[in-house]
Amino acid sequence: MATITDVARAAGVSVSTVSYAISGARPIRPETRERIHAAMHRLGFQPNAMARSLASRRSRVIALIYPQIGGIGGTAGEFVQAVAERAREAGYQLVLWPFRADQAGEIRNLARQGMADGVLIMEVCLDDERIDVLEASEVPYAMIGRTRDVAERPSVDIDFASTMATAISHLVGLGHRHIAFVNHSEDQITAGYGPAVRSAAAFDECMTAHGLAPLSRTCDDSPVMGRAVTADLLDTDPGLTAIVTMNELATFGVYAELTSRGLSIPGDVSVLGIVTSPGVGTLSYPPLTTMHSPGAKLGRLAVDCLLSQLDPATTPVPNQLIPCVLEPGMSIGPARTDLDVPPRP
Amino acid sequence: MATITDVARAAGVSVSTVSYAISGARPIRPETRERIHAAMHRLGFQPNAMARSLASRRSRVIALIYPQIGGIGGTAGEFVQAVAERAREAGYQLVLWPFRADQAGEIRNLARQGMADGVLIMEVCLDDERIDVLEASEVPYAMIGRTRDVAERPSVDIDFASTMATAISHLVGLGHRHIAFVNHSEDQITAGYGPAVRSAAAFDECMTAHGLAPLSRTCDDSPVMGRAVTADLLDTDPGLTAIVTMNELATFGVYAELTSRGLSIPGDVSVLGIVTSPGVGTLSYPPLTTMHSPGAKLGRLAVDCLLSQLDPATTPVPNQLIPCVLEPGMSIGPARTDLDVPPRP
DNA sequence: ACCTCTCATCGAAGCGTTTCGACGAAGCGC
DNA sequence: GCGCTTCGTCGAAACGCTTCGATGAGAGGT
Known part of the structure; x- marks a missing residue:
């Protein structure tokens, strides 16, 4: 060579x-x-990349700490893809650091080895030890998601509040008054998983703002549990006309339960999936109306946010919240009016 | 520091x-x-990782060339995840090189920069320019998938022949004689996409071996096309009792068409999805019986295969073909016997 | 004709490791 | 007591680049 x-x-x-x-x-x-x-x-x-990095003290590598790429729904995959591409455009390489939330020590060690100029960390929890480690290591970083106190920490995230507001307004505009929310699992909320916590709060807030009673349920990520939870919701509120889900796997169960009860979508019950991965709506029949998570956009923004810290010449990219995008399907319609059940207290 | x-x-x-x-x-x-x-x-x-690499002439980094992580079905995600983890176990880091098949030049440049000790390349086509580039660069590599002449090239891949053989035997054992195959798109076959080409060949071979007439169709990766293709198949062979699909998105369309024709699954028609990603079976109702692709296993093997070339002390890992694993669902049953249509010529 | 400036280029000192050859001190057999 | 290993350690030379200060050749001003 x-x-x-x-x-x-x-x-x-x-x-x-x-x-x-x-x-x-x-x-x-x-x-x-x-x-x-x-x-x-x-x-x-x-x-030679190594010699160059050693001499210039910049590796032109950024690391992505991620817990789990796989799983149904390519939302994480979409994100990783966008990050890798954006990094490449900017002349950086992307290395993957597959660490669970409890492996903060390993993250510190790797960070000190100077392999990466900066670190991207996804799926941060409200209280995340890993962020403390990164700050202590003085490695530039950017979060995808937000810790509880987002104050001065560089981050990009989905705008759950605005996404939920759009979703609820849309349904209310179609006459729905009895709207339920199917969230991620209880465990995830306990673990401080941001999307679950933030959208639960947003749901309650939006419903209350519209003068409606919020009805929400946590639900394990599986069609089986989605089905069970839907059954429970229908029994709890016989006047239910719309379900908002933020749980792709559970949504399949929602469809199954509605269908098996002979309820038509959207004739009897409208279903809206929020924070979904691309294409997931087309898998159901009738096609699910979704608000799909801006994975690619977030990925690019996250890289920009990180790189702007590396080069002091660039203007820092401010923290950004990106709302999900409505993708029309066929699972939403006007509320049926024949139920005439009084609003829940 | x-x-x-x-x-x-x-x-x-x-x-x-x-x-x-x-x-x-x-x-x-x-x-x-x-x-x-x-x-x-x-x-x-x-x-310091850079100094160490420079002095020792080993970066302890392997690169993964991949075209597209995203998309429905985490089969690629599952694979990437496994690769990253296995690499870490072995003390290597994984960098992502998001290159399309036509960017062989860029791959050569990166390879010459000495950032990676070895390269993993996924979704290789039957005739893949990128492999030539890698060989010319004298960088150790391993393929996931196989070129046409797999002879001496290090690779791991799904065993399409054995997977198909298992699938067909299983169905034939249940009395099915009229079996159709829904493949990936014509474009992918033209592009020399290994899975599509190899399983099409395997299907014809298996059917012929059982004395049955093969009926197969290419199909764009979408529920809509899956539905159209299913309609065509049912019209072509009124005696059809089983459909094997290797196209996750199309499979949703298969279900939709069968259901809308009032055909029950598996009462009237059995459906078997092969080379699927984990969990995808549970999304349908009734749950799809699948043979899911051994993504994680392939990922680990691919890393082992590559690393065994880097360290001359280790015994080289031979090329391996891994069959898909049958995951029972509820979409397969005995062939109905009341049709009595003669075997197709 | 002299000084000063600018421009293009050079030489050398790092960057933080690994690795090779060398070296002194013990330990050994005879 | 002499040479020979063996063991533990050291010094210095890479590895292939970046970057700083220096230098020489012209250009320009006086």
Whole structure:
């Protein structure tokens, strides 16, 4: 493999001149630059990444700490994809650090090895030990999601409040008054999983703002539990005409229970999936109306947010909240009016 | 950040002694080693990854070239996850190189930068320019999937032949004689996408071996097309009693068409999804019987296959084909016997 | 003709490791 | 008591780049 020394020799200049010709950090006479480029091309020269990083003290690598890419619904996959692409555009490489929330120590060690110029961390919890570790290590970082006190911490996240507000307004506008919310599991709320906690709060708030009684349930991420929870909701509020879900797997169970009770979607009950991954709506029949999570956008923003800290010249990217985007399906319609059940207390 | 020099000074030894104490490459008096470890711990020392790589000419990084993580079904996600974890176990980091099949040039450049000790490449096509580039660059690599001539190339892949054989035998054992296959799209076959090509061939072969007439269709990856293709199949072969699909999105359309024709699953038609991602079976009602792709296993194997090339001491991991695993659902049953349509010619 | 400035280039000192050869001190056989 | 290993440690030379200060050649002003 050719080194910069080989190029210098071939072009008849010094090593430093080649370096400057590559980086542009100092002016080089066009004619000389030509010779250098020709030599580089002839030798198939690519600068050694490690030597470059060592000398410049910048690895041009960012790390992504993630807990779980897989699972149904490519929402995390979409995000990772966008992060990798955006990083590449910016001339950075992306390394994956598959650490669970309890492996903060390992994160600290890796961070100290100087492999990454900055760290992206997804699925942060309200109180997240890993964030403390990153701050202690003085590695630039950006969160996807938010800790409880988001104050000065760089982050991007889904705007759960605005997403929920849009969802509820939309349904209320169609005449729905009895609206239920199917959330993620109790365990996730206990663990301080931001989306579950924040959207639960947002739901209650929106409903109350509309003068309606909030009815919400936690639900394990599975069609079976989704079905059970739907049964419970229908029994609890016989006047139910709309269900908002933030749990893709459970949503399949919601459909199953409604269908098996002979209730039509959206004739009898409207269903709206929020914070969904792309394409998931088309899997159901009738196609689920969704508000899909802006994974790709978040991914790009997260990278920008991180990189803006690395280069002091750029203006810092402020924390941003991105709402989910409504994707029309066929699972929402006007509320049926024949039930005439009084609003729940 | 503490360096090895700081540690050496603190422990009252030379830099090289610290290095040997860490790597174990030369014996160190226990007492000295203790002092060194104490100093390392006290200073929170972690060796600088870049310096280490530069000096040792091994980056302890492997790269994963992947085209598309996202999309419904976490089969790629499951794979990436497993790769990242296995790499970590082995003391390697994983970097993502998001390149499309036509970006072979960029792959060559990155490979020459020496950032990665080896490269994993997924979704290889039968004739894949990227493999030629990797071989020319003399970077160790392993494929997930196989080129046309798999001869001496390190790879792991799904065993489509055996998966299909199991699927067909299973159905034939239940009395099915009119079995159709729903494949990926025509475009993917044209592009030389291995799974589509290999399983199409396997299907024809298996059916013929059982003395049955193969009926197979390509199908775009969408519920809508899945539905259309199913309609076509039912019209083509009125005696159809089983459908094998290798197209998750299309499978939802298969269900929709069968259901809307009033055909019961599996009473009238059995459906078997092969090469599926985990959990996808539970999304349908009745739950789809699947043979799910061994993503995690492939991921681990792929890493082992690659790493065995990096360390000449280890025995090379031979190429392996892993069959999909049958996951019982409720979409398969005995063939109905009342149709009495003669086998298709 | 002299001094000063700018421009293009060079040489050398790092960056933080690994690794090779060397070296002194013991331990051994004779 | 002499040479020979063996053991534990050290010093220094890489690894391939970036970057700082220096230098020489012209250009420009006086």
